Amino acid sequence: MKLRAALILISIGLCTVTSAQCADSTSKKTPVFSGYASVEAGQIVQGFDTDGPKSHAWIEQGFIGLMADEAISERLHVLIAGEGSTGLSYRVYKGFVEYFRNTEAPRQTYTIKRGEGLLTLGNPENAFWQIEAGFFPYKYNPDVRNLGEYLFRSFPYPQFIINTFDRTYTDLLGLRVGNTLWGKFHWDFLFSSEIHDYPLGDFSISLVADYKPFKALDVGAGIDLDRILPVNNDMTNPKNDPSVKYIEPDGSTGYFSYAGTKVMARASFDPKIFFPFDFFGSEDLRIYTEAAILGLKNYDVGKGDSAKAYYTDILKRIPILVGLNVPCFKLLDVIAVELEYFDNNYPNSFVAPFEAGNPVPTQEPYGIQHDKLKWSLYAKKSIGGGFFVVGQIARDHMIPQTNALAASLQDRTDVLLQHGDWWWTLKTQFDF
Numbered sequence: 551m552k553l554r555a556a557l558i559l560i561s562i563g564l565c566t567v568t569s570a571q572c573a574d575s576t577s578k579k580t581p582v583f584s585g586y587a588s589v590e591a592g593q594i595v596q597g598f599d600t601d602g603p604k605s606h607a608w609i610e611q612g613f614i615g616l617m618a619d620e621a622i623s624e625r626l627h628v629l630i631a632g633e634g635s636t637g638l639s640y641r642v643y644k645g646f647v648e649y650f651r652n653t654e655a656p657r658q659t660y661t662i663k664r665g666e667g668l669l670t671l672g673n674p675e676n677a678f679w680q681i682e683a684g685f686f687p688y689k690y691n692p693d694v695r696n697l698g699e700y701l702f703r704s705f706p707y708p709q710f711i712i713n714t715f716d717r718t719y720t721d722l723l724g725l726r727v728g729n730t731l732w733g734k735f736h737w738d739f740l741f742s743s744e745i746h747d748y749p750l751g752d753f754s755i756s757l758v759a760d761y762k763p764f765k766a767l768d769v770g771a772g773i774d775l776d777r778i779l780p781v782n783n784d785m786t787n788p789k790n791d792p793s794v795k796y797i798e799p800d801g802s803t804g805y806f807s808y809a810g811t812k813v814m815a816r817a818s819f820d821p822k823i824f825f826p827f828d829f830f831g832s833e834d835l836r837i838y839t840e841a842a843i844l845g846l847k848n849y850d851v852g853k854g855d856s857a858k859a860y861y862t863d864i865l866k867r868i869p870i871l872v873g874l875n876v877p878c879f880k881l882l883d884v885i886a887v888e889l890e891y892f893d894n895n896y897p898n899s900f901v902a903p904f905e906a907g908n909p910v911p912t913q914e915p916y917g918i919q920h921d922k923l924k925w926s927l928y929a930k931k932s933i934g935g936g937f938f939v940v941g942q943i944a945r946d947h948m949i950p951q952t953n954a955l956a957a958s959l960q961d962r963t964d965v966l967l968q969h970g971d972w973w974w975t976l977k978t979q980f981d982f
Contacts, residue, residue, distance in 0.1 A: 585616040585982055590715065592975025594640075594950065597965040598918060601641065604965065609950055609975065611637035617664060625671060629686075631664035640950035641959070649955035657953040663687070663721070682726040688740070689719035690758045690770060693818045693838040695886040695928040696946055698871045701758065701772045705747065706810030706845035708860070708911040709867055710900050711892070712746075713947040715975055716940050721745070724753075734762045744777065748903050749785035749808060752777035758814075769817045777809040785907065793908050797855040806860070808909040810847060816840040833884040836875040843868050860911050866894050883930040883938070890924040890946075898947050899963035912963060920967040921945070936981040943974040 594607040617631035636656045643650040666684030691699050702720035703712040724742030737759040744752045755778055760770035780786035787807045788794050794806045818838035822830050844867045851859040869892040876885040897920040899912035926944035945966045952960045
């Protein structure tokens with residue numbers, strides 16, 4: 551908790567000091583407001599959850615968001631944003647018990663989406679610096695539409711990947727220092743706190759970089775020292791439960807941990823420079839790929855304890871994504887096809903950490919074998935200046951929301967596990 555308090559004090563101090571330093575003769579401007587309203591609706595056509603096989607399960611939710619951008623000075627901005635949502639439960643249970651009946655009503659939530667100070671220094675065409683502190687969205691791969699963004703949308707032990715429709719970014723709480731040189735090389739240093747899944751509050755240190763040697767090529771890499779500074783060591787590195795203990799080859803006792811190191815590499819190539827035609831859209835023909843290692847450490851488990859050989863093969867912890875933007879000749883903004891292969895022995899699940907508080911994988915649920923190939927087809931069309939439509943069909947890492955007061959009714963494992971499972975959704979959004 552001392553680390554959390556220190557981070558908050560650093561953030562407040564940063565905004566206070568930079569505000570004083572950057573204040574100049576520039577007159578204070580009225581805050582700039584922006585926002586959006588959207589509706590998403592679709593179906594899980596075929597899947598499998600804790601109740602068994604699922605077909606044609608309806609999913610629907612609406613969002614409204616508002617952001618204010620206040621220019622404290624020419625260089626320092628404060629950005630504040632909030633979002634409200636209304637969602638229909640994935641499953642509906644009828645009965646008089648309150649935690650069942652909760653699924654019969656829409657679920658309304660109100661969340662903070664942004665609250666930060668953003669300081670910019672230097673010349674964007676030469677050496678450009680940004681310092682960002684607070685709560686902010688972060689995205690390092692501009693090409694991905696659904697899958698990918700593994701460095702921050704995943705966990706190392708156990709391996710768990712997150713997908714959220716049309717939101718291929720991560721909400722971070724912490725500090726970012728970024729630098730761009732000559733418009734070609736960019737790097738970000740990040741110090742962030744875990745706010746998404748148990749154990750909460752742990753601090754991570756990350757470094758992400760990308761380089762554009764010429765117009766058609768973009769390459770990047772990153773490393774995340776996930777939970778390198780735990781706020782409660784007994785939670786991040788538990789040793790009391792037998793399930794986290796294993797016997798090493800020399801006979802000593804080892805312990806599984808949530809902490810781990812993740813690394814990522816990505817690249818994209820745009821061959822349109824070799825086709826000097828004006829009928830291609832700006833996103834057409836882009837080819838991109840991303841791969842990550844979700845945990846560099848191999849836990850060396852002895853033969854006498856082979857049942858706990860969860861993390862012995864690093865090749866089983868590498869998801870690989872390949873994507874292509876299909877030519878749509880300006881009829882649509884983009885059509886993106888993405889494939890992901892993840893040769894993990896265990897399904898994408900967070901059941902064991904949530905229910906038992908242990909960094910071990912979940913066994914194959916319901917007695918079925920999970921498919922290691924994921925796919926996604928994404929399309930977007932803008933109509934006018936502030937309206938667009940998005941559609942997607944996929945077998946991705948989809949975990950729908952059940953509106954229940956009982957935690958046991960919420961799935962924490964992919965519902966699209968088998969070869970024939972898939973879902974579709976459609977979204978309309980107004981921006982202003």
